[in-house]
Every structure is written in structure tokens, then in C-alpha cells.
Amino acid sequence: MxxxxxxxxxxxxxxxxxxxxxxxxxxxxxxxxxxxxxxxxxxxxxxxxxxxxxxxxxxxxxxxxxxxxxxxxxxxxxxxxxxxxxxxxxxxxxxxDWIDAGYISSCVKLLISDPDISLVSGVPKYYRDGEKIYDGNIFSLLHDAWWVRVVFYYGWVADNGMFYGLMRTQKLRKIEIWNTMGGDWHLIANIVSIGKAAMVPEVSVHRELGGASASYRHIAKSLGLPLIQAMFPMSTIACGAFNNIVFKAHECKKRSIFSRIILAGFVFSLILIKAILNFIGRMRRLITRLIYSESKFFI
CATH class of the missing domain: 3.90.550.10 (Spore Coat Polysaccharide Biosynthesis Protein SpsA; Chain A)
Incomplete structure (x- = not known):
């Protein structure tokens, strides 16, 4: 060693x-x-x-x-x-879950090479019973402005594979871990408010859909949260993001309350709009499958 x-x-x-x-x-x-x-x-x-x-x-x-x-x-x-x-x-x-053999070495190399980076992760890949289902969202947050990184993070995050990236221990310990729906989102948002974040395309974290990646209802039960948070998860996350930016985020505390409220309101709206667009997309795919099934029935 x-x-x-x-x-x-x-x-x-x-x-x-x-x-x-x-x-x-x-x-x-x-x-x-x-x-x-x-x-x-x-x-x-x-x-x-x-x-x-x-x-x-x-x-x-x-x-x-x-x-x-x-x-x-x-x-x-x-x-x-x-x-x-x-x-x-x-x-x-x-x-x-499990990680590739070169996961840690790749992440450490980038963290050492650039002190402005607070988090490095590999590409998230998702499995069910050992069979690969899909790749998670792949993005980096390298903009110099902290608030731009926060906005883009909340705009892009979905599966939150970045949560299983490598971080600087002392910086991470300064951040509160919330027991709420989307608490992992808010933690990483605070990390990217402190420094940049990057994904390394050569290595992956492989995540089994089941444990911590289960349904919103299962997540709420495992965290001891009210069922209403599972019924309206994105509304809960949007409210949490607003609270995070106005009162808790590391860099936000240095700004005026007026600028924090403006940023929080924008992120709140962004999360809800993203949720609506995702819902419309799922409905369109469902309707398309139903129409296709009906057409096959009458052939």
C-alpha cells in the first residue's frame, strides 16, 4: 500500500x-x-x-x-x-451497489489536480436483479459562478448518481444531511455551491434498483417520512430546495436575503416545471404504447 x-x-x-x-x-x-x-x-x-x-x-x-x-x-x-x-x-x-476497480483512483486524480473541484463521480448505471436497465444522467458542473452550478444541478439531477461520488471530507462534514424527500439532492446542491463537480466517463458506479433506489413510497417508509411526501415528491423537493437556498446552503448564507429569495424562487419553479414535463412525457409514452397495442389487436 x-x-x-x-x-x-x-x-x-x-x-x-x-x-x-x-x-x-x-x-x-x-x-x-x-x-x-x-x-x-x-x-x-x-x-x-x-x-x-x-x-x-x-x-x-x-x-x-x-x-x-x-x-x-x-x-x-x-x-x-x-x-x-x-x-x-x-x-x-x-x-x-458496486464500483469499477478504477473508480477511486480516477476520482482522486481529478480532485488532486484541481482544488476548485469538490466532487468527482463516475457514470451511474442502473440494474434490476443484476440486469442493466439504463444509464443515469451524465453531466458536470464546472462553471465559475456558484449559483449557476446550483441552478444547473437542480435542473439536471434526476437519479442523483453524483451522491455516490468522491468528496472532500472536511467540506462534506460542514453540510447538514436532511431527513426529507430529496435530502440527497439538497446535500449535493450544497456541495456544488462550495466547489465544482465533475463526472469521469471512464468509470461507473453500478446501482441496484431496490434498496435506496426504490419507489418514493418505499423511500418515505425507510426514512420515516409522512406519506404525503411520497404522494407529492417533487413538490416536497421543490419546497426543500427553496428552504435550502434561503436558509442553509453554504455559499447562499453569504448573500443578501433578497438575492437568495430570487434564486430560491427560480429553482423552486424549475423543479416543478421539470416534474410537469416529465409527467407529460410519461403520459405520451403510455398513450403511444396503448395505441400501438390496440392497432396490433385489430390487425
Missing amino acids: DRNQPLVSVGIPTYNRAALLSRSIESALSQDYKNIEVLVSDNASTDETETVCLLHCGKDSRLKYIRHSNNRGAVINFYDVLMRASGQFFMWLGDD
């Missing part, structure tokens, strides 16, 4: 994911970048998670297993691995 390389911490919050957790752990420990620590925070799992983790701990001392006696909720578990991290750089990894 090259101790001259900056230490990278990989945090894997987990709960009852024993069947897929090994894949996630092994993808982190098998990186071509060797100076890493992998932190698995077990939220009082009732399956074989503990057995799986202890088995891997016996094989590789870079893995640290933390087991909690009671389930404290997903957000606190995500926060726990961040606060325990010793690395200069940090990333979260889903307990049913």
Missing part, C-alpha cells in the same frame, strides 16, 4: 442486505487504489449481515465493521460513517 497516497474512506451504511452486501464490500476493497478504509455501519440488521461483515474483516484489515444495537434510521446511519471517516476524501456506497 502506498502511504503517500491520500487516505480515502468508503462508507457503506447497511440494513438487512446480507445477500448483496459482499458485492459492495468486495468492489471497494478490490480498488486499484489501495490506501483506503471501508466503514460498514450496520443499523441493527436482523439477517446475516454481521456474519458477512466479520468474514470480510478477517480477510482484510482495511474493513471496519460498526454494529448498532438499535435501528437509528437511515439518515443517522449515513451520517455515522461520515463522522467516523479518517480519510482526506470520502464517498458513500450503497449496500447493494
Whole structure:
């Protein structure tokens, strides 16, 4: 192991994911970048998670297993691995996801080369039961103006693969993790208000649709949120974005309240317009499939 390389911490919050957790752990420990620590925070799992983790701990001392006696909720578990991290750089990894072998080395290289960059991720790819379904949104946020990066982030984000990118640990610790629908969006919006963000096209984070990528209803249940947030997710996210920009975002706090309200109102409208356009697109595709099915029936 090259101790001259900056230490990278990989945090894997987990709960009852024993069947897929090994894949996630092994993808982190098998990186071509060797100076890493992998932190698995077990939220009082009732399956074989503990057995799986202890088995891997016996094989590789870079893995640290933390087991909690009671389930404290997903957000606190995500926060726990961040606060325990010793690395200069940090990333979260889903307990049913995995990363390419060169993922960390590619991200570290870009972070070291440009101190203005706060986040680097690979290209997100999505799977169901191991079969690839689609590629996530691919974009970078390299504009010099912080507010432009925030606007473009909220305008482009959908699957939020950037959340599983590599970030500067100390900067990330300054940001509050919200227990709300779209809390991951607001966290990354705060990161890009501090610095630029980039995606590296050569490597990918592979995400299984199920755990943290499940339906809005499942997300609300796992976070202990009111059902109304699952019924109107984009409205909840839009309101959260407004609150984030006016009261919480790192760079926004330095600006006048008037400019913050204008920016927040614009982003609020942008998210709702994007949601409406996505809904219209889904309805058009559904109608097209129905018409096609009916036409085949009468042939």
C-alpha cells in the first residue's frame, strides 16, 4: 500500500442486505487504489449481515465493521460513517451497489489536480436483479459562478448518481444531511455551491434498483417520512430546495436575503416545471404504447 497516497474512506451504511452486501464490500476493497478504509455501519440488521461483515474483516484489515444495537434510521446511519471517516476524501456506497476497480483512483486524480473541484463521480448505471436497465444522467458542473452550478444541478439531477461520488471530507462534514424527500439532492446542491463537480466517463458506479433506489413510497417508509411526501415528491423537493437556498446552503448564507429569495424562487419553479414535463412525457409514452397495442389487436 502506498502511504503517500491520500487516505480515502468508503462508507457503506447497511440494513438487512446480507445477500448483496459482499458485492459492495468486495468492489471497494478490490480498488486499484489501495490506501483506503471501508466503514460498514450496520443499523441493527436482523439477517446475516454481521456474519458477512466479520468474514470480510478477517480477510482484510482495511474493513471496519460498526454494529448498532438499535435501528437509528437511515439518515443517522449515513451520517455515522461520515463522522467516523479518517480519510482526506470520502464517498458513500450503497449496500447493494458496486464500483469499477478504477473508480477511486480516477476520482482522486481529478480532485488532486484541481482544488476548485469538490466532487468527482463516475457514470451511474442502473440494474434490476443484476440486469442493466439504463444509464443515469451524465453531466458536470464546472462553471465559475456558484449559483449557476446550483441552478444547473437542480435542473439536471434526476437519479442523483453524483451522491455516490468522491468528496472532500472536511467540506462534506460542514453540510447538514436532511431527513426529507430529496435530502440527497439538497446535500449535493450544497456541495456544488462550495466547489465544482465533475463526472469521469471512464468509470461507473453500478446501482441496484431496490434498496435506496426504490419507489418514493418505499423511500418515505425507510426514512420515516409522512406519506404525503411520497404522494407529492417533487413538490416536497421543490419546497426543500427553496428552504435550502434561503436558509442553509453554504455559499447562499453569504448573500443578501433578497438575492437568495430570487434564486430560491427560480429553482423552486424549475423543479416543478421539470416534474410537469416529465409527467407529460410519461403520459405520451403510455398513450403511444396503448395505441400501438390496440392497432396490433385489430390487425
